[in-house]
Amino acid sequence: MTEENLLEAVRDAILRTLPELDPEVITPDSTLSGLGANSLDRVDILMDVNEALGCALTSQDLTAGANLRALVAALHEHVR
Template sequence: MTREEIFGLLKQHIVRVIPAVSPDRILPSVSLKDLGADSVDRADISTSLKDELGVDIPLVELGKAGDLGGLVDLLYRAQSG
């Protein structure tokens, strides 16, 4: 799966968990916190996305991503090998 495809999945999960967020606000340079996600929302988004991709990354590692682009990079590297 490409980074763009992973980012598309991430957007879907964000909108599912935080329906008030407009998809046009979801950019690689923003963080989940910037979009109004609390810690439970962030865990839900991260867990469901890593489950869908079939990768095993500790939530602590995913939490270290500074923005959505960094999160996509972590997930991309994990699923690539």
């Protein structure tokens, strides 16, 4: 799966959790907190991504990613 596909999966999960967001504001340099996601939102996004991609990222993987680009890189390692 390409990093672009992974970013799209993350973007979809964010929009399912935060439907009020304008999709245009979600960029690889965005952070979840910068997009308005609180700690419960971040857990929901993580669970959604894990289910959609069949992977097992942990909350540590999520917090280690300072931005979506870093999160996608972590996903890329788990999904290969």
